[in-house]
Amino acid sequence: MAKYYSETIAMRDRIARLKDDLFKKMPEIESARARLITESYRMTEGEPMITRRAKAFLHILQNIPIIIRDEELVVGSTTLAPRGCQTYPEFSYEWLEAEFDTVATRSADPFYISEDAKREIAEADKYWKGKTTSELATSYMSPEAIRAIDHNIFTPGNYFYNGVGHVTVHYDWILAVGFKGIAAKAKKALEEADFGDADYAKRSHFLNAVILSCEAAIIYAERYSDLARKMAEKETDAERKRELLQISENCANVPANGARSFWEACQAFWFVQQLLQIESSGHSISPGRFDQYMYPYYKADLEKGAITREFAQELIDCIWVKLNDLNKCRDAASAEGFAGYSLFQNLIVGGQNAEGLDVTNDLSFMCISASMHVMLPQPSLSIRVWNGSPHDLLIHAATLTRTGVGLPAYYNDEVVIPSLMSRGLTLQDAREYNIIGCVEPQKAGKTEGWHDAAFFNMCRPLELVFSDGMENGELVGIHTGDVAQMTTFEEFYDAYKKQMNYAISLLVNADNAIDVAHAERCPLPFLSGMIEDCIGRGKTVQEGGAIYNFTGPQGFGIANMADSLYVIKKLVFEEKKLTLAQFREALAENYGKGLPASKTAQVVAETVKELRAAGKQVSPEEIAAAVAQLTKPTDKYDKLLEMIEEVPKFGNDIEEVDAFARDVAYTYTRPLETFKNPRGGMFQAGLYPVSANVPLGAQTGATPDGRLAGRPVADGVSPSAGKDVHGPTAAANSVSRLDHYIASNGTLFNQKFHPSALSGRAGLENFVALIRSYFDQKGSHMQFNVVSRETLLDAQKYPEKYKHLVVRVAGYSALFTTLSRSLQDDIINRTEQGL
Incomplete structure (x- = not known):
């Protein structure tokens, strides 16, 4: 018992020190990868892209600085600085250069970046003009999709600026046979291929790229084995010397070969996890x-x-x-x-x-x-x-x-x-x-799910119903008619569904454009070697090599939409306490509570644009007066807000409201599943926001559920904050009545x-x-x-x-x-x- 107690205390002390070392300073952006991948790409001009990617991976792993931190038992770090990150200019780079001077002081996830790193990254970035996945994706998108993104109807920024990630590989393969085993499988497939096969040219280059990527991973681990051995030679603490020698032995065997022990299995797992990040920046x-x-x-x-x-x-x-x-830095x-x-x-x-x-x-x-x-x-x-x-x-x-x-x-x-x-x-x-x-659920090692492919704000199409598809003088949605002329709730709800269907089709257009761009410019041979059946099909995951292929963009704001439409149904069409025209006015004026800065700027810009189009000039003084008026609170709509508050809300175990929420969710989930992606798979809906319900809520106007402009929209399938007032069981009962089966990308x-x-x-x-x-x-x-x-x-x-x-x-x-x-x-x- 005494030995167990001492071992446990020592263990906890080590973990505490490792943990504290991570947070001693702000995370740092380093430049090594950007420099190395650019060097490699300059040397491989004219070669097939898959070959260039594998050679770049090798060049990076042969030359990127490595470090073993004090007391580590499992080693391998992407940066010298704890919690640091590299940059990935092949996906995008202009946003980072624009934020060089603000990235350390921004409100969310700041990063330190040295002047030397800025210079080295900027120098590497010069090569990438016109060569990134984001630029190619933009060229593939329809103008309508780009306009919808600019107006915050949805955002596909996750894969637009970065690698895809969102995958689980066959870790079990590496633990069992190592990268030598994966390389042997690729070599066998190459030997069995016929020069006359229609796809031989692409297949052979892909298989050779997998083999080279496996060799790169082995070389990287050998560098750590050598480093640990050299550190052990200088180590004076006997216990740490023993640990370093074992780490050296572990890295000499894995991930090249199968793991012989649990410690080796842990080390092999970690190398896979870390190197996937180095290859592609995907989270x-x-x-x-x-x-x-x-x-x-x-x-x-x-x-x-x-x-x-x-x-x-x-x-x-x-x-x-x-x-x-x-x-990673976003x-x-x-x-x-x-x-x-x-x-x-x-x-x-x-x-x-x-x-x-x-x-x-x-x-x-x-x-x-x-x-x-x-x-x-x-x-x-x-x-x-x-x-x-x-x-x-x-x-x-x-x-x-x-x-x-x-x-x-x-x-x-x-x-x-x-x-x-x-x-x-x-x-x-x-x-x-x-x-x-x-x-997001999936089958590991067989799936390229493209989960989290976009954020879709279900509240924005409702705004477009009230504006007949227009915003800031542009047709962002489609014309669905003047709400003042709508005489039934069904007509109003149908207009919302039409705006939704149109916006969803644009989201699909944007996602598919980005999908194609990744396949053309950033295929991932290292990742693909650990996904079925890329080696058998002779394709990367980006080209459809996986067994299961999906695209999973997520919608959010279910509770806001359910509550909003239910309020309109009750107050306008059943109780006739006000008209849609009056509701439109209340929403435009943010229920008299003053517009937030983001929406004020939008409204003022739209008004100025309309006046100037009519030949009228607007002075700075008039603009300032308009801003002051828009931000000045009044009690004009307080009675309406009281009426809205009295209407039952989602999250309180009221079957009629919950059934309505279920139907509202279908306006996103059902249309989406009718579309296909370039990898031969289908689109499937998720109903979750990450945390985008806050920043995208800041870009969303007032909604009929009483939510004010700029406030967060509801997260996931949860009730709106503060509206579930009858306890956790009632809230859970309500949420359970949604159709979770059809939202197969997760709720x-x-x-x-x-x-x-x-x-x-x-x-x-x-x-x-x-x-x-x-x-x-x-x-x-x-x-x-x-x-x-x-x-x-x-x-x-x-x-x-x-x-x-x-x-x-x-x-x-x-x-x-x-x-x-x-x-x-x-x-x-x-x-x-x-x-």
Whole structure:
């Protein structure tokens, strides 16, 4: 017992120091990758793009600076600085150059960048003019789609400016046979190909690129093996010397070959996770079912006495810290939507195997414990729940939830599995699903899901109904008629559906343009070597090499739209308390509460444009007076706001309202699934916002549910903040009545509890019962914040006291003090429930 106690204390001390080292300074942007990829591309002009990508990957891994941080047991860092990031000019670069002088002071996810790095990145960027995926994607988009993006109807910025990511590879392949095994598979496919095959030219270059990428990964690991050995030669502490020698031996074997031990399996896993980031900058590269593919190595070591459970736990904890070392810099607008330096690396435990048997094991519990030990946002831990889930596992998960870290998220096998089967997955593959990024289910190693492909704001088409498709003098939507002439609710609702259908088609156009651009300019041979059946088909994932191909853009604002349309139905068409024309006026004037700056500028610009088009001049004084009038609050519409407040809202277990919300959700989910993508797959809807409901809400006018212009729109499928007033069970009952099956790219349901609600064993039991009840009613996902409003307000006021406070944002957790003020306010304003 004494030895166990000392080992545990030593373990926790190491993890605490590794964790503290990550946060000693602001994350830093480094320039090595930008310089190296540019050097390689200059040397490979005229060669096939897939070959250039593999050679660039090799050049980067041969030359990028490497480091082993103090006390690390699992090694490999993308940057010298903790939590630093490289840049990826092949996708886009102009936004970063424009923000060189502001990136360190912006409100969301600031990064330090040295003057030397600025110069080196700017010099490399000169090569990329006209060569990026973002430029090619823009050239493929229709003018109408570009106009819709400019007017914030939707944004495909995630893949427009960056790599795709959003994938789980065959980690099990690398653990079993290493990259030598993957290369051998590609060599065999190349030997079996015939020179006369119609696709031989592309197939052969792809297979050779996979082989070269595997060799690059092996060389990179050998560099770490050499570094660890040299560090060991100089190390004076005997224990650390032993660790470094073992790290050197580990890196000499993996990921070149199959793992021989649990420690080697951990190291091999990490190299894959890190190198996928170096290749493509994609976020949401998710470890998936870590407890399943790692378990055989843990079990074998334990049975032969080669490892203790305590040291295995320490290795897992070290991986958890490393997952927080990876980082990326986004443009300022995107940083607001993904605030919290999150990479959305979703790791899931529990659930079933292909035969439908529960496969919870010791590592399932240890993964949950690791999140308790590390208390950081990554990995974005999730748990699969079904009627065969061990109760002890759920109680252990609930104990983690009670810490307030916002982990884990809970997923319902009884909904996710059939929803995936409805999209073409086999029963066996669907049973083995994992979660990508925020809430998106897929089968690991077989899927190119393009999850999180765009944010679609369902409130904006409603604005276009009231304006007959016009905004700032431009036709942004389609003409659906003057609302003042609409005589039935069905006519009004039909106009909304028409605006929705048109906007969805433009979203598809934009996504498909970006999809094609990635296939042409940034194919990924390293990633593709670990996805079925790219080697067999001779195609990258970007060209359709995966078994399953989807595109999954997400809609949000369900609750706002359900409440808004229900209010109009009740107040205008049933109770006839006002007309649509009067409602249009109230919305335009933001219910008399003064327009926020973003909407004021828009309205003034539109008015000035109209007056000048009519030959009238507008003085600066007149513009200033107009701005003052627009921002001046009045009580003109207070009675209307009171009437709106009295109309029942989604989230209170009222079947009529909930049925209405279900139908509103269909206006996004059903049209979307009729479209195809360039990889031969289908579009599938998600209903979740990441955190874009806050910045995109800032660009959205007032809505008929009483929401004021510029305020956040509802997140995911959750009720609007403060509108679910009858407790957590009522809210869960309402959300469960949505059709979660058709939103097969994931739904997101947030709830917030005061810590007292989960106190004691009874609190945990009640909490698990709530989850079970919601899942029994066919809800798909739940996630929780367990933190008091007072704590969050204090953290806003004294951030230095709360530097390690982690909260649930949307489909991910983040350090509260790193979030923008507007996103912090959104979390604070969510309804605080009790059990």
